[in-house]
Amino acid sequence: MxxxxxxxxxxxxxxxxxxxxxxxxxxxxxxxxxxxxxxxxxxxxxxxxxxxxxxxxxxxxxxxxxxxxDADKAYRSRFIFGQNTDTADADGEVVSEADASQLTKEALEAAIDTFRGDIEQVPPMYSALKKDGRPLYELARKGIEVERAPRPVTIRRFELESFRPGALAEAVVEVHCSKGTYIRSLAVDLGEVFACGGHVAELHRIKAGPFDxxxxxxxxxxxxxxxxxxxxxxxxxxxxxxRALEHIPALHLVESCAYYLRLGQAVFVANAPTEGTVTLFDEHGQFMGIGEILDDGRVKPRRLIANM
Incomplete structure (x- = not known):
């Protein structure tokens, strides 16, 4: 027990x-x-x-x-150009410096444009991804660097909100992106474009899925x-x-369908989608959980709220 x-x-x-x-x-x-x-x-x-x-x-x-x-996220971040840190953010130690005075707003905007859409991104060593069962950040703290395969991510929006030139140039950006995107890697990769280095000084998540x-x-x-x-x-x-599932089609069930779904049985539901995931609501409008459409058109319970 x-x-x-x-x-x-x-x-x-x-x-x-x-x-x-x-x-x-x-x-x-x-x-x-x-x-x-x-x-x-x-x-x-x-x-x-x-x-x-x-x-x-x-x-x-x-x-x-x-x-x-799995939902998209959105961030506002302040990038510093002219320094690389071992963690790719301001919490780390500076490991290299280069004068970023040549960087202009126009050049940065042009570079940012190349990062929009579907791209591949190498995750930073200071991340929770695992190598042979161990988080990469554990290896990084011991000075060990391992090969990381590029991962596909989608940058849906990447805008330069403000720019301050200088030997340590600063940029404030807003990024809307798919899950698994590392904003720190964007700063590092932009720094590499201009051979001056870059890292994240501040990072604020402004949206996660439907919530802002x-x-x-x-x-x-x-x-x-x-x-x-x-x-x-x-x-x-x-x-x-x-509220977190409003992007998924909803099915409002009659009493008999709700009853059998709660027993774990697949049922036919009138006017249900022909494929994919659906949210389930009973005859009283109470949320029941998540279902999926089977090949034969029936709705199968996938994950239900307990004690209903």
Missing amino acids: GRRRKGRDISGILLLNKPAGRTSNSAMVVCRAIYNAAKAGHTGALDPLATGVLPVCFGEATKFSQFLL ESGTVTMDTLQALRDVEDFDGLDALLIPVE
């Missing part, structure tokens, strides 16, 4: 504005403690230096975190509510998990 988790049995998504200096995992652990939640997980790591939108899933919402992990920074809350706000034990106020900040 499995051991029962301690904590409150709550479900939903918290949009945290992650502070700088924390890993995504440590921020999630603090949120879980503040909420006294039985189960929690985050939906895609941000570097310790980074701030911004970090969806934290509680309870049943953790079953659907992959859909946020306008709906985020700070850890200070959460802690203030916890200090007065206002759990109703904390719970009111949670977003229903179906």
